Amino acid sequence: MTGRWGRILLIDLSSGQYRFERLDPDICRFWIGGKGLAGYYLFPEMTRSWNAPEMPLVFMTGPLTGTLAPASGRICVMSKSPLTGAIGDCSVGGSFGWHMRKAGIDGIVISGKSQRLCGIEISDGSVSVEDAGSLSGAGTDELYGRLKEKGAVACTGPAAEHGVLFSSIMVDGTFAAGRGGLGLVSASKNLKYITVRGTGTVPVHDKEKLRIASEDIRRLVAATPALTGEHGLQNCGTAACYDLISCRRMMPTANFRRTFFGPASAMNSHAFSNAYKPERYGCKACHILCKRIGEDGIHLPEFETMAHFSALIENDDIKAVAAANTICNDAGMDTISAGATLACFSEIRGERLTPDRITGLLLDIAFGQGEGKKLGQGSYLFAESEGCPELSMSVKGMELPGYDPRGAYGMSLGYVTSTRGACHLRAYPISHEILRKPVATDRFSFAGKARIVKIAEDMNAVIDSLTACKFFFFGCSLEEYASAYSAVTGTETSAQDLLAAGERIYFRDRMMNAKCGFTSEDDDLPPRFFSEAGSSGDGIEIPPINRQEFLEARYRYYRVRGLDQEGCPLRSKVLELGLEGLL
Numbered sequence: 001m002t003g004r005w006g007r008i009l010l011i012d013l014s015s016g017q018y019r020f021e022r023l024d025p026d027i028c029r030f031w032i033g034g035k036g037l038a039g040y041y042l043f044p045e046m047t048r049s050w051n052a053p054e055m056p057l058v059f060m061t062g063p064l065t066g067t068l069a070p071a072s073g074r075i076c077v078m079s080k081s082p083l084t085g086a087i088g089d090c091s092v093g094g095s096f097g098w099h100m101r102k103a104g105i106d107g108i109v110i111s112g113k114s115q116r117l118c119g120i121e122i123s124d125g126s127v128s129v130e131d132a133g134s135l136s137g138a139g140t141d142e143l144y145g146r147l148k149e150k151g152a153v154a155c156t157g158p159a160a161e162h163g164v165l166f167s168s169i170m171v172d173g174t175f176a177a178g179r180g181g182l183g184l185v186s187a188s189k190n191l192k193y194i195t196v197r198g199t200g201t202v203p204v205h206d207k208e209k210l211r212i213a214s215e216d217i218r219r220l221v222a223a224t225p226a227l228t229g230e231h232g233l234q235n236c237g238t239a240a241c242y243d244l245i246s247c248r249r250m251m252p253t254a255n256f257r258r259t260f261f262g263p264a265s266a267m268n269s270h271a272f273s274n275a276y277k278p279e280r281y282g283c284k285a286c287h288i289l290c291k292r293i294g295e296d297g298i299h300l301p302e303f304e305t306m307a308h309f310s311a312l313i314e315n316d317d318i319k320a321v322a323a324a325n326t327i328c329n330d331a332g333m334d335t336i337s338a339g340a341t342l343a344c345f346s347e348i349r350g351e352r353l354t355p356d357r358i359t360g361l362l363l364d365i366a367f368g369q370g371e372g373k374k375l376g377q378g379s380y381l382f383a384e385s386e387g388c389p390e391l392s393m394s395v396k397g398m399e400l401p402g403y404d405p406r407g408a409y410g411m412s413l414g415y416v417t418s419t420r421g422a423c424h425l426r427a428y429p430i431s432h433e434i435l436r437k438p439v440a441t442d443r444f445s446f447a448g449k450a451r452i453v454k455i456a457e458d459m460n461a462v463i464d465s466l467t468a469c470k471f472f473f474f475g476c477s478l479e480e481y482a483s484a485y486s487a488v489t490g491t492e493t494s495a496q497d498l499l500a501a502g503e504r505i506y507f508r509d510r511m512m513n514a515k516c517g518f519t520s521e522d523d524d525l526p527p528r529f530f531s532e533a534g535s536s537g538d539g540i541e542i543p544p545i546n547r548q549e550f551l552e553a554r555y556r557y558y559r560v561r562g563l564d565q566e567g568c569p570l571r572s573k574v575l576e577l578g579l580e581g582l583l
Helices: 025-031 034-045 096-102 140-150 182-188 207-222 233-247 262-266 269-276 303-308 318-331 335-349 355-366 378-385 409-417 449-466 470-474 478-489 495-515 547-561 571-576
Strands: 007-012 017-022 057-060 075-080 087-092 107-111 118-123 126-131 152-155 169-171 175-177 191-197 279-281 291-293
Touching: 007 126, 025 034, 025 495, 034 057, 034 075, 034 087, 034 107, 034 449, 034 495, 057 096, 057 182, 075 096, 075 182, 087 169, 087 175, 087 182, 087 495, 096 152, 096 191, 107 118, 118 140, 140 152, 140 191, 140 318, 169 182, 182 191, 207 478, 233 262, 233 269, 233 291, 233 303, 269 318, 303 318, 303 335, 318 335, 318 355, 335 355, 335 378, 409 449, 409 547, 449 470, 449 478, 449 495, 449 547, 478 495, 495 571
Parallel strands: 007 107, 118 191
Antiparallel strands: 007 017, 057 075, 057 107, 075 087, 118 126, 152 169, 152 191, 169 175, 279 291
8 A cells, every 4th residue: 555654663661662563554554544553453452450550552653644635634642541441532633644754654553661761752763761750740831831842732631640641641741542541540650741743755656646635625625614613613713612612502511411602602702712813823834724722822722722711611801721732732631531520529519619729729739639549549539439320421431522412402313322421423413503604404403313414423433543633524424535545556446335444433432442341331411401400591402311312312322323221332243344363
């Protein structure tokens, strides 16, 4: 296959040794890359503890990474999640994957545990493991400033060193592999940072065909208001969702006790733009540039962060939202889990959090001190220790993001079927339920949602394997990316071929979780959503979710996914998908 180096860098930190492994092209075709290939290395070790030395921490590029294919600069980071005990993977932007491919490396698989705090430095063909003892306790902003001359930087902050279960790996300063606690996996290996610099050129089978496919993608993106319109991602960043979710009365508020936040109009994208006069920036190979940095150098929060540090904790101080985002990024903490854990704490304690209290608690979490010691274990373990686990708004131990499930029933189903816990990005039903892409669906109905969620999960699994950006699929489809894939690799591939690969990849996720004991009991929402109404108004009713209808939709999902009534993989489906070698 063209477009593949076929080289995986295997590093054993226990011995300090490394070697390069050549991948069989058939394995590359079967698993595509990114999430698909990362899971190929994780699957055999999945039943181990997340902090076992043998547990791999995988950084995997996709076949389009490092080429001119639009929005292909992302990378998949994967291991077992300390927060949930389930599969833990993140698609993260920045330049790390781009540099890996330019260095002639498709993936990095790290195992073992260093005897001392260390860093890995890669420059084209050279690899070294360096002593990082002097960097203990350093924040990610300081680390990036000190290491960026060595290329792209992936690092952890003090939160990982202090055992925070939702600690992140931060790439190039502000791009987060955030959900599930992958930073803690890195810390368990005494790995503080990785740098990589590549100066080569990624081979492409048919450059002219890739140019045409890339132009088709850009043309469709330009014609999509959700991406390039006045209120789209290009002009407002992901914060464009803030007003949409608010006016549909599905903004998680007061730990999901309400679904409408009165001060929302003063906390939206427009308010942040007025306050911070931001400029755009973003990932390699992307022209949308959906991230924002203020004129004072402050990196502005994205939608979920804005929502969770405002409405979810009933905070109407815009500066406190920005400060919370800065603390989490520098400490290396997932902003969704951090905000939701504070909301859980606020409800249990009966305390309205002031701006100073918000920032103080976040610092306590990051440095493992005071009340932060318990809060650093996430909302579920904290609420359980207080005798009220039902007040943790989480699925499989992972906190819900910024979309109340009572306001979008496809989202409620997507939360529970997500293999990594409460995640909006596995299926992203918001696309059709709120943004009306590709077609509108009734957000207060489960009709058709089981199959829609399943197909979307398959599609997003292969997008994460190509390591493209999901947002681009508001405007284009797998058809355009199949053309780009064929042009790069020389392997003629259709959109249906890619979707079939996505189904294999997502089903393997279910197989991995089943190996760890996950069943239908874990595919469920907190009881609040079935017993308490949201905040109706403006002609919109937000009733509790009908539990029987929810369970019927979940059962229909199991049937179309190829699972039994307990949510576990059927042997017949394993064989149908050609995964019998994993049994």
